[in-house]
Amino acid sequence: MSFESLGLSAPVLQAVSEKGYTQPTPIQEKAIPIVLMGRDILGCAQTGTGKTASFVLPMIDILAEGRAKARMPRSLILEPTRELAAQVAENFEIYGKNHKLNMALLIGGVSFEDQERALERGVDVLIATPGRLLDHFERGKVLLNDVKVLVIDEADRMLDMGFIPDVERIVGLLSPMRQTLFFSATMPPEIKRLADRFLSNPKEVTVAPPASTGKNIVQGLTVVPEEEKREALRRLIREQDIKNAIVFCNRKRDVAILQGSLKKHGFNAGALHGDMSQPARMETLEKFKQGEIQILVASDVAARGLDIADMSHVFNFDVPFSPEDYVHRIGRTGRAGRTGHSFTLASPAEGSLVEAIEKLIGVEIPRVEVPGMEAVAFDPSEGRGRRGRGRGRAPGGGRGGRSGERAPRAPRAEREPKHAEADVQAERAPRPDRAPRPERAERPRREPRAEPRQEAHHEPRHHEAREPREPRSEGRAHRERRPERRDRPHRNDRHDRDEAVPMGLGDHVPAFLARPTR
Ligand code: AMP
Numbered sequence: 001m002s003f004e005s006l007g008l009s010a011p012v013l014q015a016v017s018e019k020g021y022t023q024p025t026p027i028q029e030k031a032i033p034i035v036l037m038g039r040d041i042l043g044c045a046q047t048g049t050g051k052t053a054s055f056v057l058p059m060i061d062i063l064a065e066g067r068a069k070a071r072m073p074r075s076l077i078l079e080p081t082r083e084l085a086a087q088v089a090e091n092f093e094i095y096g097k098n099h100k101l102n103m104a105l106l107i108g109g110v111s112f113e114d115q116e117r118a119l120e121r122g123v124d125v126l127i128a129t130p131g132r133l134l135d136h137f138e139r140g141k142v143l144l145n146d147v148k149v150l151v152i153d154e155a156d157r158m159l160d161m162g163f164i165p166d167v168e169r170i171v172g173l174l175s176p177m178r179q180t181l182f183f184s185a186t187m188p189p190e191i192k193r194l195a196d197r198f199l200s201n202p203k204e205v206t207v208a209p210p211a212s213t214g215k216n217i218v219q220g221l222t223v224v225p226e227e228e229k230r231e232a233l234r235r236l237i238r239e240q241d242i243k244n245a246i247v248f249c250n251r252k253r254d255v256a257i258l259q260g261s262l263k264k265h266g267f268n269a270g271a272l273h274g275d276m277s278q279p280a281r282m283e284t285l286e287k288f289k290q291g292e293i294q295i296l297v298a299s300d301v302a303a304r305g306l307d308i309a310d311m312s313h314v315f316n317f318d319v320p321f322s323p324e325d326y327v328h329r330i331g332r333t334g335r336a337g338r339t340g341h342s343f344t345l346a347s348p349a350e351g352s353l354v355e356a357i358e359k360l361i362g363v364e365i366p367r368v369e370v371p372g373m374e375a376v377a378f379d380p381s382e383g384r385g386r387r388g389r390g391r392g393r394a395p396g397g398g399r400g401g402r403s404g405e406r407a408p409r410a411p412r413a414e415r416e417p418k419h420a421e422a423d424v425q426a427e428r429a430p431r432p433d434r435a436p437r438p439e440r441a442e443r444p445r446r447e448p449r450a451e452p453r454q455e456a457h458h459e460p461r462h463h464e465a466r467e468p469r470e471p472r473s474e475g476r477a478h479r480e481r482r483p484e485r486r487d488r489p490h491r492n493d494r495h496d497r498d499e500a501v502p503m504g505l506g507d508h509v510p511a512f513l514a515r516p517t518r
Helices: 010-019 026-036 051-063 082-095 112-120 130-138 155-160 164-172 189-198 226-239 252-264 278-290 323-330 348-361 438-442 452-457 470-487 494-498
Strands: 041-044 075-078 103-106 125-128 149-152 179-184 203-206 217-223 245-249 269-272 295-299 313-316 340-346
Touching (some): 010 051, 026 051, 026 179, 041 051, 051 075, 051 082, 051 149, 075 130, 082 103, 082 125, 103 112, 103 130, 112 130, 125 130, 149 164, 155 179, 155 189, 179 189, 217 348, 226 252, 226 313, 313 323, 323 340, 323 348, 340 348
Parallel strands (some): 041 179, 041 203, 075 125, 075 149, 103 125, 149 179, 245 313, 313 340
């Protein structure tokens, strides 16, 4: 199928051809005609499938007619991270170069004033992260009732990062007379429920089974002792023909350490994590995109949704805590039909995490050997999955005695808050002068999740409104109550029951009660 047959206008087709695309990707083929018809879309597409153009291209044509009023955007695209939002804005600039559409990008870490000026001019396309958008709304700088097209991108990421309450609030501010395009790489029940609420008679567009990994990604996994991971990584990098690579770490602390270590060993490595300032992040990213940095060591939050054309390799220095993150991480490579490679370094303690990933993606990640290094086995005492199944022995045999150096999960404080958009508090403006906002306190609290990782990552976004999470606070309360209870006589304790003084009244027993009855 050609782009010409999708119903796009000549100026859009020209921009697409100048970009060098010859054929639409499957998601573009399926979604573009439906979006142009004005229908809602429930899109299940993994990263790197060309999903962004599948909504940007038809939106340009939809918005080509009409003018925006000051502070009243005509369309809204919600993205979970700043980087992703910036990337979508770049796409709009490329594909919309033959149109006169006004665009504004509302993300944290940059000044409010410029964003306000852009809103004031009238905006056809508003691309925003939920937190910063609500800040502008609360300051009265943006009104959302004129939004005719809403895009919720990477909905499962929004869920992971704790943004769903904000997204629900934003959707509540929009007119129901709108077109909604809802995209998610995975479609867990929680996301499906949300889609059912936001969408009206949507056309479902699926280009890959939920949570599957791209076919053109050659995956490999090796089990090495934790303390040998750096050596293993260096060997793999040297052995592979690497154009550019991202190395993912679970902890932001490890990002800096690993980058330092790689540089010490002569590699051209940069770092990207949520503690870095927005300008520093942008600068590093630009250098990586330009090929000035070859290996980017990154945390999940910072690397979310990065679109680096033609990235050759992804390395997981740690097995991600969430299986969905594995799909996202390795989806950074093998994009738009190119072949990519991913290698995962698992420690013996990370067997249950690997098992969860393999369950999600439906295949076993092929075990590979690191040149000159002996692989070890997963520690059967860590996690549930590996026990008695005889799996997980990497080529080269096991050295079970060396396993279990580290529990798979890091202490809370060490982990990078997922919910940080990267670093949520910075995303929203500090408001020392303000009283707690009542609507925040009334916001429905997320139910405790079955999966502990997401609980653990869920940093309070609004300190004034958020209460301690129920299961933990309950646990603490029980522990605090315990001494009190021990002091109390136990109802089933015979000795107590047989005492002459009736229970519950202590020493102050009224005389008539203490009188023996006949
Ligand atoms: P996305 O899934 O939107 O992040 O896109 C992944 C990559 O595919 C980006 O680098 C796009 O520039 C590229 N891309 C999108 N559509 C096409 C197409 N029709 N042909 C070739 N590359 C494309």
